[in-house]
Amino acid sequence: MSYLPLDQYQRKWIFTHQSMPVPEEDLEAIKPMDQIRSAQLWKDNISAQSPDSERLSAGDWPMKATNWTESVDWMTAWESDDQELPEAVLQHVDWQDDVTVYFCYEKYNIIETKWSTFKKYWKNFLFYDDGPILIGRRRAEALWFGDNGQVKLGQRD
Template identity: 35%
Template sequence: MYQPLERFSKQWIFKRNDPKVEQEDLERIHLLSEQRASQIWLSYISDEQIHPDHFTDRDWLKKTNSQLEITKVQWERTWDSDKEALPEDVLAHFSTWGEDTLVFFCCHNELVFELPWGVFKRAWKAFLFLDNGPVLVGKKKKQAAQFHSNGWVNLLLRES
């Protein structure tokens, strides 16, 4: 189900001093095996596309009914600042999630991380070194977000 984080070619993002990921948080970040990552991707993200670059209008992330009134939020300014917390609009979007809500940070069909929401909130700056369209979803939750390399995040609602 899991593979060692050391297998991840960009594991350095979690070992930096800025942004710092505390050891107890690092221990709760799990890199899924490629097989398990593929299952999560199929269940939560897309059953047709294997990478965010290839999403089409048939994927729920591109459908207009999955967009909220506040569709896009700028994340990069906060990332570049001394502020440690996610942008307020992002936190508000996920406000019903508990600290232990299991989340998946999905980069593509073979690269998915599993961790508690509270850990993601503290380590989000490290994760956003991987900003080429990853999707954050919560287990059995409707809220989702897709982060883009242009510094914006789309706040989304998954279909049931």
């Protein structure tokens, strides 16, 4: 298949960290893509030229201000004991739990999972907050998490 075993994923520790370990039975739903599949998904859905969100070009859909409706704080919720994503995020992304989502750290580092898994363990995914973009399979809504503690809520073209 085109996934890496979680044991071979360089950032596996974000899901097994002692402060927030993901239970073994839920780890199976967290599927890091291999570099070839990641690169293709990134090229088709994020940017054909740029390797990460810091170097997106003006022509890439995430760089178009009109694609983003608002920006909300995610860091306060991440640092709290509350496990829920911020309410504005949940309202914006009103997907069924079984929707396949892609958490795109950069061109060669994308994780596929289900919306239910992401919602439950979003804090683990955001141990690395260097501009990851969350998209859903065949869904227009998108989230762009910034290292400034804000998440942009928007739509892909």
